[in-house]
Amino acid sequence: MRMLHPQQGRGLTEPEPAGSRAPPREHRPLPDTARGIPALSAADVLPALGSSASGLTADAAHERRAAYGPNELPAPHRRPAWRQLAAQFTDLFAIILLVASGVTFLAYLLEEPREPGTVQLAAAIACVVLLNAAIGFAQEYSAERTAQTLQAMVPHRCRVLRDGRPGELPVQDLVPGDVVMLEAGDTVPADCRLVEAHDLTVDNAAITGESEPVPRTAEADPAAEAPQARNCVYMGTDVITGMTRAVVFATGQHTEFGRIYRLTAAAPWQKTPLQREVAWMARRVAVTALAVGLLLFAIRLPTGQSTVSSFVFALGVMVALVPEGLPATLSVSLALGVRRMARHQALVKKLVAVEALGSTTVVCTDKTGTLTQAEMTVVRIWARDQDHTVTGVGFEPSGEVSDPEPVRELLRSAALCSDARLLPPADGARWRVLGDTTEGALLVAAAKAGLNMEAEEAAAPRTAEHPFDSVRRLMSTVHEEGGTRRMRVKGAPLEVLDRCTRVDAEPDPVELTDSKRARITAVADRMAAQGLRVLAIAEREAPHLSGDRDQHERDLTLLGLAGMMDPPREEARAAVDACRRAGIRIVMVTGDHPLTAEAVARRVGIVRTVRPTVVTGAELDGLDDVGLDRMVADPGELLLCRVSPEHKMRVVTAFQRRGEVVAVTGDGANDAPALKHADIGVAMGASGTDVAREAAEMVLLDDSFGSIAVAVRLGRAVYQNIRKFLVYLFSHNIGELVPILAATFTGFPLVPITAVQILAIDLGSDVLPALALGAEPPESDVMDRPPRPRRERLFSMAVVRRILFLGGIQALGVCAVFFWHVGTSGIPFADFTADDPVYREAITLVQAGIVISQFFNALAVRTERESVFRAGLLSNPRLIAAGLFGIALMAAISYVPLLQSIFHTAPLSAGDWALLTAVGVLPLAADEVRKMRLRTRHAPRPEGDVR
Structure with missing residues (x-):
């Protein structure tokens, strides 16, 4: 969480020492009004939660803290070391030998004359049990210490309004009704309803598994339910772009994150x-x-x-x-x-999990970060009626654009119309993007085309902007260039095309006729069908800007289309082929859109037939257990998309009912219940969340599906x-x-x-x-x-x-x-x-x-x-x-x-x-x-x- 200057918190009442407070009462559930929060307008939310635009008073916050408890999740339950050691003596072989040792010693006491060999036998048997227990305890204790704690996912401090004054508080002291301020780079500290939102996008991967940032708005969303409500943000997710003011409506175990935590805790170890x-x-x-x-x-x-x-x-x-x-x-x-396995980047937390993978018959794998790089990459550009390929994967700007000259202006406009920043490696880390990964992919593509964006930004400083929002589905910026002003626009192809009257061509732009518009739409559809996320880029001269933004974003010249994807890992296809030869069925289970999931599944070899079975979470809700069992019994290719933690649990259980040995991969908190319930849970070590690593028996240090095949x-x-x-x-x-x-x-x-x-x-x-x-x-x-x-x-x-x-x-x-x-x-x-x-x-x-x-x-x-x-x-x-x-x-x-x-x-x-x-x-x-x-x-x- 971004830290504030000390003066910014002046006047904010700091929490009282724990010893000075009244003992907390039993934690109450949230008010009924909280359940209808997404349907309320921004003006009605604060009164419904007993708050105001200036936040809670210190006294009200203190009372709610006592009523609802701290905004934190219980620490993961771990057996103390002495219990782990004692468990080594509950093995049936150990019990038999302990009884034999005790009875032998009793026989020594009863026999006349007493034979030294009898007591030696009793001691020898007892030593055998102690030796076995010491070996087993040492192995399991050292392995289990590698587990990470869940609390690291939650930020330690956040910015809050109380008594009308902004300040900073530990996240544990947040209560329902608190007004918090968030901006790009912050982690959401509790479940919040947006009151104001400016160009806000959030990475919901930890909760929903979606690989792309999702836009958020403060407008009412009557039909939505958590965690899809567009006017809510949830604990453990990250703000990618923009800023917001939001009111807390759920804390601790009452949050969406807490619900997943409880689901995980309730899932029995297999x-x-x-x-x-x-x-x-x-x-x-x-x-x-x-x-x-x-x-x-x-x-x-x-x-x-x-x-x-x-x-x-x-x-x-x-x-x-x-x-x-x-x-x-x-x-x-x-x-x-x-x-x-450790030599192959697979960290096993429990010894018996080593063999479990060897008997696996079904692998339920997520997509982002396991089969893919988790780094959006521009792979195809359409400009001046020609396709241009882009080589290289990830955020490292190594690769090239085929015939880059016709696409330089397109990439220059796309990069200028972006708020992300490309950061070089530091402290041994890889290249990374600060901000929206889609904009980061455009910056990388511009670098591959030979553009120096620092120089370009200096030559064309931004003077105005219209931020992206989910209604218009586009963003525009205005730049001073050579004594004139130009507008740069990027967004969804249909939205941008509707605002274009010309299209770039050689040597000069030409009119965008209906036939040309239809051909460009077909190109965009074809790219989308290949699983690419497609953006259209346009520009116009803007010497005089007056009126609203819809008038500004008119009479545009289309520069072209950019198609990007989260590229599959190089080793993923070989690993999938190895699993297929080994008779292991691979089922993709993801929070992403079905088209995106199928495109990736085809690239890595999970899908090879013309029509795989693609089932969404909503369709799973319509299946009873009999129907679900019938679905998983079909040996064909199966993709499960837009699924929730409960859906993943149901699918794993259905496979287990058929006698399958199920391995589940995952990286988000939403994956944790299924990871724990599976026969073998496999979490991602590099990009995964702590809750996923906590629930799994094995952690892939390199996040690669290839390591699963080796394991x-x-x-x-x-x-x-x-x-x-x-x-x-x-x-x-x-x-x-x-x-x-x-x-x-x-x-x-x-x-x-x-x-x-x-x-x-x-x-x-x-x-x-x-x-x-x-x-x-x-x-x-x-x-x-x-x-x-x-x-x-x-x-x-x-x-x-x-x-x-x-x-x-x-x-x-x-x-x-x-x-x-x-x-x-x-x-x-x-x-x-x-x-x-x-x-x-x-x-x-x-x-x-x-x-x-x-x-x-x-x-x-x-x-x-x-x-x-x-x-x-x-x-x-x-x-x-x-x-x-x-x-x-x-x-x-x-x-x-x-x-x-x-x-x-x-x-x-x-x-x-x-x-x-x-x-x-x-x-x-x-x-x-x-x-x-x-x-x-x-x-x-x-x-x-x-x-």
Whole structure:
């Protein structure tokens, strides 16, 4: 907000200190009169709101401040850090392990004599939960701190009339009835009804999504409703040109902006597909582990084992089935995806959102700033019956006008008849326009034609002007040029043509006949049909100006037409094509006019057919949910135009009812409810509003739709890699469980592998290789596949079969090694004790066998069909290093005395390691045979083969 000189605020009563005021009463809704504000005349508005031309008195303002509360929105709700940390312990895996740790410690207290190994197990399980919680909290806490606050959208101070004196107040102290003064560059601090308006245009993008400034007038508008009322301006929007005096009729949460805020707050966060899948998987793993543990407890109890020892045994089985390292592995793998996306200008605020984009089936995208540059650009000029193209995009004056000589006078007139200013880059920013972006586009085009507008303005100083208004739809200025005066006019083609009697030609202007007028109108219509915003530019000599402005703007000479557009981003079309190949449907949802939306959609490839389905917000209002569901079910091209926040919410919900995974892009406050309600909300970082960034899970730092396509590719890779390390993690659980079951049913009195050893494998040897699998780059054809079905499980039958295949081979190998070792010792099963050296060697062999098998298993799961040797055995060096680290840790557990006492292990011989390597390589060899059979089965048949 523009600051005032201190003397301008003299005499204005400053707000009292908070402590000196009476406690505010419950905030009342606005008076009923406020609902009919647009229909009132400017003279009737002030009395209706209990105000006057001199504003409120200080006492009245104080009373209303107490009644209506401050003019601000509540700060976005954020969970405190301790709640975020506590939430990490509500994961089902964490609950299972915490219960297991507590019950194990209780068993330690009850058993006689007390075994140190039992309390070590309890402590180890608790440490696992703490480690997982620390990793998950650190990742989410750091990501969520990137969110911006909503309050930054609202200006801090504004100019107000109180007691008849102008001054400046914090916007929080505005109340209904206050008279505020606004001009170009100001941000509107509350919802206001205009009392006076001079050449006023407002950027309503934050509320309605419209990309072009809209004119505003103080005249009554009986048929209008917010936010389309032409005599109202709304909190959070920006004044582009002109000045106004307006009276506040709504503040804080009662504003249009506040309505959107409440709509956003009411929209529930949607769980991502991955969150639902992990929750589904966790429940089933938990039930399975509990059922198997209880079954084995019931089997061992009648055999004469003590209750405590039977429980510890059953607990070991449960721990073997629960993938303790999965939460940490999942969090860090998603974090790797976050960092990859950040390198491509996509900032992810929530880890699970990384994968959600990979499963997206529908993208509802806005237009301005995402698919387009958000910078109006003149691309075509018609003058002297010829077309001239203009190259270059945006506000940077680089490019050229084809054959510029015939259009220089047209561009000179258009630039002179403008109030905008073109500002060069400063502090690393790009070229920008101060004022109306349409006028800025004309200034840029003039520079491309070789005109120096500073020199031109000095040579032709402005002496008079008739500002643009929404009724006449044109603007005119008068300039002193070479001893005479000339009028320059620009505006809507039909309005300007009606005032023209001649048209520029070579060498002199000629009469504007009806046939010429019809041809020029056809040219303007053709340009408009191409999605261009068309302005006509004209001039006349004005040696003597008398009478009203309609008389001044007569007998004009038409210089030509200028067509401009908000150009599509260069990368947008390629990104749209990539999404199409990936089977993702793209729906444009915008506040712009249908013709403009369709033109942009065609340029970027969203629309390719002759007649796409174009639906306006008014037409959506006429559809019930059944009709809306039928509309979105049609797979054809769909454009939604002139839509409100409620419309966007309805459309997103309709797609979700069909089972679609919906991503929504947006930059304005009006987009926030849909961003929050979508499966994945994607906000713009450079041009977006704070409320949009707050509601979204992902922020595009470069505002580019191209970054969405890259994020989809990386998200799909994350899902593929998650399935890889799930196969890796769960297959060794079978290798841990089967030996325990085999010992139970063969009557062996001890477990072949202890719970502490299982934890050492799950955390010490498995996590790093799983993370390395999570860092595998996307496969080359990942964007040529359709999105995975929403109902597809992480644990699909194909995944389960592969887990059983690889895990079964591991289990058979370690069972054979264990029973071979105890069987060749000559000791009867019943005589084995926990301290027996042969038993300690046997359980060490089992642990080492699983670790070595997992090393080769990690190589096997890297590919589904392709041979790992063809993919490159050493092409993932992180995986090799992680596997060797696990083997080294296993060697330390076998040989270091301190670790031997903790894990109850014994040293292995070189022959033992050779045997385990031979057994461990079996999963890789078997999987290579499986892949070869798959490749043979799906290989293309030779021509003529009719098998």
